[in-house]
Amino acid sequence: MSVSAKSIARELGLSQSTVSLALRNLPGISDSTRRRVLEKAAEMGYQKSALAAVEAPRFLSLVLYKKHGSVLADTPFFSDLIQGIDQQAKKCGYQVFITYFYENQNIREQLESLKKSLCSGIILLATEMHDRDLLAFQSLEIPLVALDRYFPEFDCDCVVINNIYGAKKAVQHLIEKGHTRIGYLRSSVEIRNFRERFEGYSKGIRLLPHPEESRPFIVRISPVAEEAAGDMDAYLAKKPQLPSAFFADNDNIASSCMVSLKKAGYRIPEDVSIIGFDNLPVCKVMEPALSTMSVAKEQLGAYAVDFLIRRIDGSADSPLKIEIKPQLVERDSVKQMSPAGAE
Structure with a gap:
């Protein structure tokens, strides 16, 4: 009966993928582990011909x-x-x-x-x-x-x-900066990630000290960058009374809305603060640079x-x-x- 990578893995208490890496001389494991595998393979009479299945492209x-x-x-x-x-x-x-x-x-x-x-x-x-x-x-x-x-x-x-933690943390940051009326630039497209971020936003604003401050202030915006600015332009054309800060579902929404706000004459962050989510490269090139929640x-x-x-x-x-x-x-x-x- 031929010796397999699986049987070697079982003897050593290692995963089959670790044994396969050692037998194929691939990176991803330590030298000591590789040595253990090769020594055990030799001890068990592992034959090079048995390597065919392991060496097949995976x-x-x-x-x-x-x-x-x-x-x-x-x-x-x-x-x-x-x-x-x-x-x-x-x-x-x-x-x-x-x-x-x-x-x-x-x-x-x-x-x-x-x-x-x-x-x-x-x-x-x-x-x-x-x-x-x-x-x-x-x-x-x-x-x-x-x-x-x-x-x-x-x-x-x-x-x-x-997402719940991240959105709540973003809102908490705004509260710590002294903001008491915090809006939400919410995606007009529903996915689970955005529903969870809404839950995090809701939990965050409930930390505000006064009940009247903790009512949601929501503006629906497309998550597609090319469409988000148009949505914000249309909203601002109604001359609404804005909160002092917004949390945005993602950086596409946040950065596009920043462009619209500045075009409408608002200063960021003097008139309106914004924090996004994702930490995309666009955050660093915005003027001002965009605060955000970074995802690994x-x-x-x-x-x-x-x-x-x-x-x-x-x-x-x-x-x-x-x-x-x-x-x-x-x-x-x-x-x-x-x-x-x-x-």
């Missing part, structure tokens, strides 16, 4: 699910996410192939094509998905991890942003790969969910208010 499918494309677009956020996936996969001896999955096209044909690809596992970028959309992918019976969306009703590993995008991608390989190796038990907390990045778009609420 790849993961990164499926980008596009329901409408209003959120999942070619932005730096998703570019960084994909880079994190690709880098971690290479460390673990896998190649990544990107597949776009379009809801308005034949679902069955797309699933069949994915099944025929013979990938080892699927990372499903589920930003725009609904719960029911996951059923079709689970029917493939291929190891799968959902990225950027949680599916509480399904047995599925998920790697997500802690590459780390999100790397965790998704790690979770998926555990599923492929059979070393994972119950479905896991990992949430990454965004971190506050202070720049110049938020004003420190005087104790009276104005200077």
Whole structure:
């Protein structure tokens, strides 16, 4: 009976992917671990010919699910996410192939094509998905991890942003800066991430000391940068009484609304403060530079790969969910208010 990477892994108490990396002389493990694997392989009579299955090209499918494309677009956020996936996969001896999955096209044909690809596992970028959309992918019976969306009703590993924490933290920052009337530039496109950010905003404004200050002040804005400015222009044309600060669902909304506000004669942050979410490159080039909640995008991608390989190796038990907390990045778009609420 030939000795396999799986049997070596079992003897050493290691994952099969770790043993495979050692046998294939790939990076991603320590020298001491590699030595242990090779010594155990020799001891067990591992034959080079048995390496054929291990040396066969292994790849993961990164499926980008596009329901409408209003959120999942070619932005730096998703570019960084994909880079994190690709880098971690290479460390673990896998190649990544990107597949776009379009809801308005034949679902069955797309699933069949994915099944025929013979990938080892699927990372499903589920930003725009609904719960029911996951059923079709689970029917493939291929190891799968959902990225950027949680599916509480399904047995599925998920790697997500802690949106509630991030939005609440952004609002708390505005409160600490002395703002007592805090508005919300809320996405006009509904996805789970934005619903969670609304929950975080709601929790944040409830920390304001006076009940009349904690009523939501919401302006609906498109998350698509090209459309967001037009939405804000239309809102400002009504000459509304603005709050002293806004939290925005993402940096596309925040930066576009900053342009509209300045065009309408408002000074930032003197008249209106703004804080965004995601920490996109645009934050640094805005005038003033945009404060935001930074998301560790590459780390999100790397965790998704790690979770998926555990599923492929059979070393994972119950479905896991990992949430990454965004971190506050202070720049110049938020004003420190005087104790009276104005200077």
